[in-house]
Amino acid sequence: MEFAFTQEQAMIAETARGFFAENATSARTRKAMAADGIDRDLWASFCTELGLAGIGVPEELGGVGLGMVEFALIAEAAGAQVAALPLLGNARVAHALVAGGSPDQQAKWLPALVSGEVIATSASGADAVIGNGTLSGTFRFAPHGGCANLLVLTAGDKAFLVEATAPGVSVTQHVTMDQTRPLATVVLDNAAAESFADNAAAIRALDVTGWICLAAEALGGAQAALDRTVAYSKERVQFGRQIGSFQAYKHRLADMMIEIEQARSAVYWAACAVDEGSDEAQIALHSAKAFCADTFHMCAGNMIQLHGGIGFTWEHDAHLFFKRARSVSSMLGDSQWHREQIAALVLDQAA
């Protein structure tokens, strides 16, 4: 039994945790929230100094190799600080290129994605019209879409690479509840669009990377919500006692820990199952996304409640976690949808 981190994995986790704790501070994140939702200095250090954007991209394609477990460690650490980074979009697109891009597409985009010069996003469109080398339609809720240079847009079972500066592309960034990951609408009018070499592989990689990223972020966010609330419960005194000594309070914190321990198993089970090509990968991915999103939402909500009035203020960071949790819940399939996929796997297969 080796369902535990290797030394190398523990080191990556430690490095990432330290990096985000030191750099993704509340002040810096809030500055990014007031602008376009990206802390550029943080992103530059993340990509160039630490080389972390290259995780999951093979070394021969300019990355640092490694797999989903290592990627999850990074996303967990970023989520713990609600870091304002285009990690989700870049990682999804990089993995899609690795899995389904032609050698030319990989050579053109991967080095710039790994170095962080190119910011990527992804969205799907229900009304898309595929032309001859072009794409038209509306693609909603593209994370960090307003900053993206590279758009990966899906229409049914096809995925396309579109450059944001191409004629016929218009991008509208929206005021978004979670300001650390603002959403944009992309409208294409006969814009030049290049299909992936292997569409199915690209779409699969978009899904897998997105679900792992969100589940791991949610795990990090939930754990941080618990840690910060525990710290507060030991400082704050009412009725002459630390509020963390009241059983009604303690039990809510205990319930958070119970869920978080399971969320941790879920993330690393799913990441491992993907890396090993296990038969369980699909059920693991749906489990991880649904369970971690629910856990994060519960923990972030408790964080506000257990801080009392201060937790409801703009000044306190609790709302950053709460809003990220909401956004994670809805993104890339909500928990009901993921559970229905599991139900279908369990119930609907022929006996």
Place this chain on the structure above:
Amino acid sequence: MKLGFSPEDEAFRAECADWLQAQMAGPFADIRGIPNLCDAIPRRKEWEQQLAAHRWSCIGWPEAWGGRDATLAQQVIFAEEYARAGAPNRINHIGVELTGPTVLAFGSEEQKARYLPGIAAGTQIWCQGYSEPNAGSDLANVKTKARLDGGDWVVNGQKVWTSLAHYSDMIFVVARSEEGSKGPKGLSFLLMDMEQPGIEVRPIRQINGEAEFNETFLTDARCPADAMLGAAGEGWKVAMALLAFERGVSTLGQQMQFRNELDAVIAAAKANGRMVDAMIRQRIAKAEIGLRLMRYGALRMLSGTDLAAIDGAALTYKIQWATWRRNLGELAMDVLGQAAEVADGDDYAWGALPNLYLYSRADTIYGGTNQIQRNQIAERGLGLPREPRGNA
């Protein structure tokens, strides 16, 4: 980080699976999948002895005492295959999983020779004398008294919720051996013979109609002075070490039983058409997720070297499975509908799923209630202030 087991471990899996499947298909087919703990006791004793004859009764113990020195991974695998084969719940679970490891950890060589062979051979069944009418969640409030009289301990008091006491040959008892002592101090850990005039067992009928638990009355009950683990007055230390053995590898075998239970619910939902109901589908998916997360939580706990991570997973495990199983019992009843509230025959006796619904109400109580679990998680896992103690 890896999900699976090594090729050597998988070879071991094949070996125990073959043997267990053959037993359950052949000579012990009559007790295959038997759901509760109280039925067919004589046959189950024979099964314990069959396990012993093939050295499968206590594989985690040292070879010298009838075990196989099995690694943690092998113990996990055996527990999984045991449940997968539908082998019945071990009636000597207490002896193998609790008494044995405690005697190995605290006993003298002479004590090991006295107590271990009977457990390994499946001839001595053990039960656990911890809880009392006023010492449940507050276990240290034990009132049962022990005093030395010549060469014997003489024990007076009452134990309760003693599982399988009516079929047991031996009992371990936590008793107050220092007059006037309070709480965890002054307790001793005694190993007593059940076959004596000073011990009387009265079964307690439970909400499911069965009687697995008992009241155990000790009236001038006796055991030799050296039938004690640890020093006199240091029984609490032994009792707590024993509780730590309880959350060991048997958890993964237990999960295979949970798998069988969830599969029965899924089969019922398919059979009666409830599987098309969107809410039922959501709840089945939740149960499926919960079961798998239990498995990987347990594997994380058993394969970890990071002690903080192990503690976190271990501390939260009991409330997690107990709550999961209670929810599964409720789901089972919602799937089955009113049909499940009508017994098959003339007795107040229930099939596996209705029985699960009733029995799982005990899961969130015994071995530390969900509320006590939350206190432990908050205090030991999160470092929050301890519950204030009363003076009474």
